[in-house]
Amino acid sequence: MIHEMFEMCDDTTRSYKIRMATMKAVQIHTFGDVDVLKYEETERPEPQAGEVLVRVRAAGVNPVDYVSRQRAIPITTGAAGVSLPYILGWDISGEVVALGAGVTEFAVGDAVYGMPRFPGEAKAYSEYTTAPVADLARKPQRLSYEEAAAVPLAALTSWQALFDTAHLQAGQTVFIAGGAGGTGHFAIQLAKWKGAKVITTTSARNIEFVRSLGADVVVDYTQQAVEDVVKDADVVLDTVGGENLRQAFKVVKPGGTVVLLPGHKGMRELGEELAARQGVTFALILVHPDGKELAEMAQLFDAGKLTVHVDATFPLQEAAQAHKLSESGHVRGKVVLTVA
Numbered sequence: 001m002i003h004e005m006f007e008m009c010d011d012t013t014r015s016y017k018i019r020m021a022t023m024k025a026v027q028i029h030t031f032g033d034v035d036v037l038k039y040e041e042t043e044r045p046e047p048q049a050g051e052v053l054v055r056v057r058a059a060g061v062n063p064v065d066y067v068s069r070q071r072a073i074p075i076t077t078g079a080a081g082v083s084l085p086y087i088l089g090w091d092i093s094g095e096v097v098a099l100g101a102g103v104t105e106f107a108v109g110d111a112v113y114g115m116p117r118f119p120g121e122a123k124a125y126s127e128y129t130t131a132p133v134a135d136l137a138r139k140p141q142r143l144s145y146e147e148a149a150a151v152p153l154a155a156l157t158s159w160q161a162l163f164d165t166a167h168l169q170a171g172q173t174v175f176i177a178g179g180a181g182g183t184g185h186f187a188i189q190l191a192k193w194k195g196a197k198v199i200t201t202t203s204a205r206n207i208e209f210v211r212s213l214g215a216d217v218v219v220d221y222t223q224q225a226v227e228d229v230v231k232d233a234d235v236v237l238d239t240v241g242g243e244n245l246r247q248a249f250k251v252v253k254p255g256g257t258v259v260l261l262p263g264h265k266g267m268r269e270l271g272e273e274l275a276a277r278q279g280v281t282f283a284l285i286l287v288h289p290d291g292k293e294l295a296e297m298a299q300l301f302d303a304g305k306l307t308v309h310v311d312a313t314f315p316l317q318e319a320a321q322a323h324k325l326s327e328s329g330h331v332r333g334k335v336v337l338t339v340a
């Protein structure tokens with residue numbers, strides 16, 4: 001629903017009013033616990049040249065969302081720092097409702113999905129947001145808006161880690177630490193689609209889930225060390241991080257590749273040191289928007305070769321509940337906010 005806000009001005013000779021289009025959004029005025037999340041009326045953005053205005057139907061929730069709520073993190077705020085209030089979130093699906101100058105790639109009415117501007121501000125937790133056309137793709141037809149919003153950040157991360165960074169090939173073995181989460185559950189499927197053998201870790205309650213996604217060997221990390229099962233992986237994708245990174249280097253073969261996702265303090269240095277000692281390639285990556293890769297994945301979804309698991313959905317107004325669940329660290333697949 002488009003709201004209108006009237007700003008009354010008085011220049012002493014006459015009164016006039018400026019009509020501003022507004023919308024509802026979840027924004028923060030200060031960093032902190034979930035109670036800093038405010039569902040409020042704010043100004044609706046206008047698409048600039050090369051951008052479209054998207055009526056957001058659903059917004060995906062990622063761990064970077066709650067970290068950006070807790071504190072100003074360098075990857076999302078840059079050297080200049082973030083300007084508050086700040087509308088959280090990156091993953092969106094919705095409909096194109098207006099075109100900026102020069103846009104020919106999309107038409108009004110197109111259903112789209114994407115992760116605009118990451119790590120810049122995307123304002124996903126809102127009724128409307130703008131996005132550069134290069135950051136969007138048409139929504140997979142087979143997916144609902146809720147499912148499509150769960151895809152971009154986690155799936156692009158897995159695609160860029162496995163294919164753009166590690167150059168995973170058919171017949172290779174990949175160990176995916178943390179196969180049941182947002183990134184992990186896409187990584188298993190993408191690696192299987194590529195023709196690789198997949199070994200993954202999960203707790204007992206998710207063993208059947210990751211098997212259903214195609215994992216060949218599943219290790220319950222609460223019961224067994226993965227290095228007792230595999231020692232010669234061509235590629236390791238570590239979605240867990242922290243001290244778990246040492247395990248990645250016990251499992252990768254000389255000449256192999258370790259890709260790390262969580263950027264915990266000191267882990268880049270640890271990874272580089274272990275990689276140099278073992279003759280392994282190491283990369284701590286940061287996902288970037290890519291409409292072409294999203295379009296390729298849309299084809300896989302529509303062909304039934306890729307699926308998305310949505311663990312829970314919450315209305316936008318209940319973003320705090322969604323963050324609490326994400327912060328538990330044990331989401332199966334994804335959490336999504338629906339935008340009425």
Ligand SMILES: NC(=O)c1ccc[n+]([C@@H]2O[C@H](COP(=O)([O-])OP(=O)(O)OC[C@H]3O[C@@H](n4cnc5c(N)ncnc54)[C@H](OP(=O)(O)O)[C@@H]3O)[C@@H](O)[C@H]2O)c1
Nearest residue numbers: 063157178180181182183203261262285286287329330331
């Ligand atoms: N660098 C980047 O560009 C980038 C991009 C995306 C994500 N990330 C980071 O990567 C991490 C993962 O992201 P995500 O979206 O996949 O998170 P997520 O969805 O919150 O991951 C939750 C999953 O982690 C599993 N898990 C927790 N502890 C584990 C352990 N010790 N061993 C194995 N599995 C474990 C849980 O399975 P169980 O319940 O079975 O334990 C759960 O399914 C986050 O730190 C995120 O910030 C970085």
